Amino acid sequence: MLRPRITPCLLVHKGGLVKTVGFKTPKYVGDPINAVKIFNEKEADELVVLDIDATVNNTEPDYKMIANLAAECRMPLCYGGGVKSPEQAKRIIGLGVEKVAISSAAVEHPELITQIADEIGRQSVVVVLDVKKRLFGKDYDVFTRNARTNTKCSVFDLAVEVEKLGAGELVINSIDMDGVMKGYDLALAEKIRQAVNIPITILGGAGSLDDIEALIRACGVIGASAGSLFVFKGVYKAVLINYPTMAQRDELIRKALC
Amino acid sequence: MIHVVDYGLGNVQALLTMFKRLGFDATRAKTASDLNEASKIILPGVGAFDHAIELLGRSGMRSVLETLVLKNKVPVLGICVGMQIMGTSSEEGRLAGLGWVPGKVRSFRSNERSAILPLPHMGWNDVQPKSGLPIFAGLESDARFYFLHSYFFECDEPSHVAAVASYGIDFSCAVSACNVHGVQFHPEKSHHFGAQLLKNFAVL
Secondary structure: OOOOEEEEEEEEEOOEEEEEEOOEEEEEEEOHHHHHHHHHHOOOOOEEEEEOOOOOOOOOOOHHHHHHHHHHOOOOEEEEOOOOOHHHHHHHHHOOOOEEEEOHHHHHOOHHHHHHHHHHOHHHEEEEEEEEEOOOOOOEEEEEOOOOEEEEEEHHHHHHHHHHHOOOEEEEEEOOOOOOOOOOOHHHHHHHHHHOOOOEEEEOOOOOHHHHHHHHHHHOOOEEEEOHHHHEEOOOOEEOOOOOOHHHHHHHHHHHHO | OEEEEOOOOOOHHHHHHHHHHHOOOEEEEOOHHHHHHOOEEEEOOOOOHHHHHHHHHHHOOHHHHHHHHHHOOOOEEEEOHHHHOOOOEEOOOOOOOOOOOOEEEEEHHHOHHHHOOOOOEEEEEEEEEOOOOHHHOOOOOOEEEEEEEOEEEEEOOHHHEEEEEEEOEEEEEEEEEOOEEEEOOOHHHOHHHHHHHHHHHHOO
8 A cells, every 4th residue: 555655844044954933933953964864763754855045045956965965865855945947956866866846946937847857757856835825715825935925826726737747746835834733734735635636745734643644534645744743842842853653654544544 | 796877867876875884885887897897786767768778878888787687697676767677668768678577667647547546656655575585585574665656567477576566556566587676666765675675685
């Protein structure tokens, strides 16, 4: 049976790992390589690393850091941040990364998705859409540049478009839920699951393993990604990297899918 | 010495790191002469079938590999697209494969039971090996590996199927024909399961 994926998402800011709330107030939580080593030991399903500076500062991806992460990482790795061209994506894949995530550039220049898919294969192209619920109605706007720019595009329209253009995976990142740790936006997840037929991953809101179980129960085989949950412990948010054991994951999935 | 073929595709570094951790000597082969001392060969790969065949041709290593694998019977392990190009042909491309394992690479989209599922087939799936294969020693039950693909290998000869996984349909996720082995999944990214398989290959 193909299993739902439970994926830690790590944010890189000024060379260190941070965790944000609502895409703001980055709090330092440690060193990226050290975190990869811990997730290796925990045998995590896969890992997402997003450099949140590269696009905003208009810099190249930090290839040296990516190479170091990829060499250390014994689980599938997805890198995102500052990727604007097929050449960059190809170079990153060449460093030993399985998937390349594009976000702002994909929204601003959708043809880029096809160009990158042609270069590295669509299975390795991940499009990340940062979304915020509209004040009125049930739709969600897609934002770019760390939630600074509202494109006013509906996430559901864009999701379908992105699939058509050649994305191999869609990550929906909820700005409203980021760092809140009160559970995923299940209504959003269910509507996205129905809208596209590529693997999807939901990020934003997980505060406990029960939240992950609820997402899998609602959507079936899906990617459940989380930041805060896997880097903080306890009500005071002490930094402690943690991740469920294989037996805990199996039990969680068994309960969710029964 | 294990030689990992670096023709511009696939995660060569992750494989080298993994073998080092397991205590085996492994090196990167970028040219035909690099392959002189090869006693084991890993052929990795990601992306499109035709692209992989073209790059392997351009690397200048193809004919040496053919001699080593077909004539000298050096054990070889293909990974992902590295396995697929060992077949005869692919629905994904127009070029002929290496033909080391008779079989065609098919798309999940061309079968109605797998086409309705999200593609690519991405994530951790159970792998059911045929019993008694040294490459799956210690992985006979409860083995799981990481997959990332939309095409799969269909052996012409059922006895070449080494392991089966299921995604809408049962498909051969590993093949074994004499000294030629291939896996669709990524052992270099499959934690202790993958480590066990690479170790098994190293001691073949």
